[in-house]
Amino acid sequence: xxxxxxxxxxxxxxxxxxxxxxxxxxxxxxxGWLRSVAxxxxxxxxxxxxxxxxxxxxxxxxxxxxxxxxxxxNTGVTSGEIAIMALPMTLIIISGxxxxxxxxxxxxxxxxxxVLWSHHxxxxxxxxxxxxxxxxxxxxxxxxxxxxxxxxxxxxIGTLALYRGVALILLGANTVSNFPSTYTNIGVLPLPHxxxxxxxxxxxxxxxxxxxxxxxxxxxRSIYAMGASPEAALFAGIRVKRVKTMLYVVSGLVxxxxxxxxxxxxxxxxxxxxxxxxxxxVAIVLLGGVSIFGGKGTLAGxxxxxxAFAGLQNALLLTNFxxxxxxxxxxxxxxxxxFAPNVGRLRQLSLPRWAxxxxxxxxxxxxxxxxxxxxx
Amino acid sequence: MTTTVTERREPAGAPPGxxxxxxxxxxxxxxxxxxxxxxxxxxxxxxxxxxxFLNQQNLQFLxxxxxxxxxxxxxxxxxxxxRNVDLSIGSVLGLSAYVSAGMFGHHPGIPIxxxxxxxxxxxxxxxxxxxxxxAVGRVPSLVVTLATLYIIxxxxxxxxxxxxxxxxxLPNAFTNIPRATVFGIPYLAIAIAVVIGxxxxxxxxxxxxxxxxxxxxxxxxxxxxxxxxxxxxxxAFTLSGGIAGVAGVLWAAQYQTIDSTAGTGYELTVISAxxxxxxxxFGGSGSAVGAAVGALLLSSINSALNVLGFPQLWLExxxxxLLLLAITLDRIISVRLMIALRRRSPGVxx
Numbered sequence: 001x002x003x004x005x006x007x008x009x010x011x012x013x014x015x016x017x018x019x020x021x022x023x024x025x026x027x028x029x030x031x032g033w034l035r036s037v038a039x040x041x042x043x044x045x046x047x048x049x050x051x052x053x054x055x056x057x058x059x060x061x062x063x064x065x066x067x068x069x070x071x072x073x074n075t076g077v078t079s080g081e082i083a084i085m086a087l088p089m090t091l092i093i094i095s096g097x098x099x100x101x102x103x104x105x106x107x108x109x110x111x112x113x114x115v116l117w118s119h120h121x122x123x124x125x126x127x128x129x130x131x132x133x134x135x136x137x138x139x140x141x142x143x144x145x146x147x148x149x150x151x152x153x154x155x156x157i158g159t160l161a162l163y164r165g166v167a168l169i170l171l172g173a174n175t176v177s178n179f180p181s182t183y184t185n186i187g188v189l190p191l192p193h194x195x196x197x198x199x200x201x202x203x204x205x206x207x208x209x210x211x212x213x214x215x216x217x218x219x220x221r222s223i224y225a226m227g228a229s230p231e232a233a234l235f236a237g238i239r240v241k242r243v244k245t246m247l248y249v250v251s252g253l254v255x256x257x258x259x260x261x262x263x264x265x266x267x268x269x270x271x272x273x274x275x276x277x278x279x280x281x282v283a284i285v286l287l288g289g290v291s292i293f294g295g296k297g298t299l300a301g302x303x304x305x306x307x308a309f310a311g312l313q314n315a316l317l318l319t320n321f322x323x324x325x326x327x328x329x330x331x332x333x334x335x336x337x338x339f340a341p342n343v344g345r346l347r348q349l350s351l352p353r354w355a356x357x358x359x360x361x362x363x364x365x366x367x368x369x370x371x372x373x374x375x376x
Numbered sequence: 377m378t379t380t381v382t383e384r385r386e387p388a389g390a391p392p393g394x395x396x397x398x399x400x401x402x403x404x405x406x407x408x409x410x411x412x413x414x415x416x417x418x419x420x421x422x423x424x425x426x427x428x429f430l431n432q433q434n435l436q437f438l439x440x441x442x443x444x445x446x447x448x449x450x451x452x453x454x455x456x457x458x459r460n461v462d463l464s465i466g467s468v469l470g471l472s473a474y475v476s477a478g479m480f481g482h483h484p485g486i487p488i489x490x491x492x493x494x495x496x497x498x499x500x501x502x503x504x505x506x507x508x509x510x511a512v513g514r515v516p517s518l519v520v521t522l523a524t525l526y527i528i529x530x531x532x533x534x535x536x537x538x539x540x541x542x543x544x545x546l547p548n549a550f551t552n553i554p555r556a557t558v559f560g561i562p563y564l565a566i567a568i569a570v571v572i573g574x575x576x577x578x579x580x581x582x583x584x585x586x587x588x589x590x591x592x593x594x595x596x597x598x599x600x601x602x603x604x605x606x607x608x609x610x611x612a613f614t615l616s617g618g619i620a621g622v623a624g625v626l627w628a629a630q631y632q633t634i635d636s637t638a639g640t641g642y643e644l645t646v647i648s649a650x651x652x653x654x655x656x657x658f659g660g661s662g663s664a665v666g667a668a669v670g671a672l673l674l675s676s677i678n679s680a681l682n683v684l685g686f687p688q689l690w691l692e693x694x695x696x697x698l699l700l701l702a703i704t705l706d707r708i709i710s711v712r713l714m715i716a717l718r719r720r721s722p723g724v725x726x
Binding site: 148157158159160162163276326328330 | 523657699
């Protein structure tokens with residue numbers, strides 16, 4: 001969360017920024033800012049913050065409902081689980097991997113919760129069982145990725161189907177909905193004396209913990225290192241495999257928690273709970289400025305992206321825009337998030353130094369690569 | 377897209393000695409024949425338990441169910457082989473299905489080939505948009521096609537707006553496309569098999585097809601070797617989009633009720649089929665035939681569960697498990713092969 005810690009994590013903008021202070025004092029502030037936008041050296045988080053402000057203004061102008069506490073509660077409560085799942089996803093993507101099975105782990109946990117409750121287990125035992133299930137699911141992902149050495153994209157597409165399939169087997173076409181109101185109240189009641197939904201409160205606590213781990217501990221720095229260069233991280237003595245496995249386990253556990261919250265919020269356990277939201281989670285993380293190649297991004301950016309995502313959906317809902325079609329806006333923002341950092345790089349494309357630098361970098365990476373086409 | 381350094385699938389060492397080349401060829405043959413063997417064993421076991429699995433009606437049903445997936449798998453193979461991924465195919469299929477089939481309602485009597493051309497056109501435009509952004513913008517295809525997955529589905533929802541195309545508006549000649557048979561084999565399945573054959577031949581034997589593999593093996597080396605990387609990747613995405621567009625029209629003919637959810641989630645199923653069929657997710661190896669057999673295997677499992685009286689509920693878990701098994705076995709084999717190659721030609725390995 002500390003800005004000075006983040007700058008080291010984003011080598012792209014950082015290398016572009018040294019000229020900015022030099023031109024800064026000479027230029028009138030407005031033009032200098034614009035220029036640094038063009039150069040891509042303005043922090044993505046700043047842009048996101050402006051976006052959030054714009055969404056709030058848009059919402060407040062177009063709907064009198066938008067800035068009410070009831071609406072704040074509704075917006076928060078409906079996006080709480082996605083927000084929670086975005087936190088471990090941030091760490092996984094920064095470490096250079098991906099986890100597409102998150103929504104299926106949510107569904108599987110929800111199904112297990114429903115089945116065990118209908119078998120009259122005590123709630124505490126159910127929580128333990130669901131947590132163990134989440135940990136095991138994450139461990140399977142992690143071991144297949146790190147120990148067998150499989151690409152995480154393929155592994156988690158496989159477990160996406162597998163875990164959703166387990167949810168189907170557990171619950172079938174049944175629906176369990178007779179949960180005690182003590183638990184299901186989290187969907188309708190805020191924390192006492194506030195307007196904050198329970199799942200958002202949990203998100204805030206987890207965001208602080210994940211933020212500290214990512215930005216202020218050695219483990220967090222090692223996650224950036226292995227995302228930037230797995231080999232260099234390994235040679236630097238970082239236990240890449242162990243840390244990545246841990247990240248998947250944490251992701252599994254957090255998604256199991258999200259599954260419990262989702263089930264209680266809707267007071268329904270069905271096998272298709274959270275179907276397809278893995279792409280929403282990935283979209284939020286990428287929108288938050290995290291690079292899909294790993295090694296770059298901040299948790300603050302992801303938190304801002306969560307707010308932007310929820311605010312946008314809510315504002316469009318209140319303005320009677322076809323809510324399903326908010327995907328157009330989300331998709332467009334995603335494209336901006338991936339093109340914006342490249343604007344600066346494309347400008348530098350003409351510099352021969354850049355071209356040479358890139359060539360030598362890939363040259364160093366290639367000795368392992370076989371001569372293409374020689375065998376075929 | 378992430379751990380690219382350790383995921384080399386092309387085991388061919390730099391100077392291909394006679395021994396290592398023969399070994400490589402054998403493994404390439406195994407790649408294909410492995411999945412075909414699995415399919416045959418699976419069909420044999422299922423038939424021995426329940427002979428009605430191989431009756432004509434069930435086989436026709438199975439082939440028709442596979443066509444859309446196999447077609448999509450061809451386009452996805454072209455993209456994946458070049459170390460990219462196209463997540464937008466499900467949305468393209470949905471948009472194309474609704475708009476093209478909707479033509480029958482808006483313009484009664486419109487010729488069916490024109491409807492297919494409309495579907496193709498929609499797909500090509502979407503594919504070109506993907507290809508332009510990936511090739512010119514040099515941004516990761518995973519992110520670009522994730523974004524277009526949302527955008528194209530959003531456009532679809534805006535166009536559909538709660539309506540749906542129903543079977544009544546579709547002419548019989550159109551809805552009969554998946555049903556027409558010759559000697560008991562659906563015409564459509566034959567047509568798709570020919571298309572996949574042409575696609576596989578293009579990838580295997582044409583210069584531009586081979587170059588897609590080269591790009592997937594090592595994009596930087598391909599660029600240095602003078603391959604027009606951007607152009608090839610653009611072509612791959614355009615073809616994938618066009619194929620998804622045509623698949624959308626076929627989907628409409630098959631299901632006949634089209635709303636804004638058509639094709640949702642197909643992208644991951646198709647990628648599963650492609651990977652089960654032996655196409656490496658990080659590019660450089662695999663074939664269109666393998667991918668099509670992968671699609672056929674997945675729908676055979678679906679059909680077999682039905683015939684054997686298994687609860688349909690097991691399908692998803694089994695297909696997920698199968699995908700994991702396929703990539704794990706592939707990994708083990710390629711690691712073994714790497715060791716074997718290194719022993720044969722000391723000094724070549726890393």
